[in-house]
Amino acid sequence: MKHEIPGSEASLVHEGQHHPISLYLKVWGYLFVLSAMSYMVDYMHVQGIVRWTLIILFMLLKAGLILSIFMHLARERLSLIYAILVPPLVLLVLVRIMTIEADYAFWTRAIFMGGGG
Structure with a gap:
């Protein structure tokens, strides 16, 4: 018992x-x-x-x-919290990096090729 x-x-x-x-x-x-x-x-x-x-x-x-x-x-355990929360946070970081890259490509095209949009 x-x-x-x-x-x-x-x-x-x-x-x-x-x-x-x-x-x-x-x-x-x-x-x-x-x-x-x-x-x-x-x-x-x-x-x-x-x-x-x-x-x-x-x-x-x-x-x-x-x-x-x-x-x-x-x-819940910390490992489960990380398993649920970290992937969306990583996606947000990647989206932010893509927006910076898109702005760079847009302005490079606008400056050097005479257009952009």
Whole structure:
């Protein structure tokens, strides 16, 4: 007969991981506020790079909340978190490198070939 310490990993396996309902309500509230702020960016007619920066920031914050709480990623092992989060971050870095390269190719064509667009 095994004696398990309440709150230990072994007891969590048997009991399951349960979050209090107040945590879910807080996260839903945060998601609502972040969505409202995202809509306010359009409502206030914010334009240019500021608009896209704010929209992407709010999107990433909402995705982080959903991943950590609703998908229970906050309690996972670090290796699993890295396996889920690192590939999209690497893709973002590669996309950024491609945009720098595209700008370079565009301006090189415009300067040396007399056109570009």
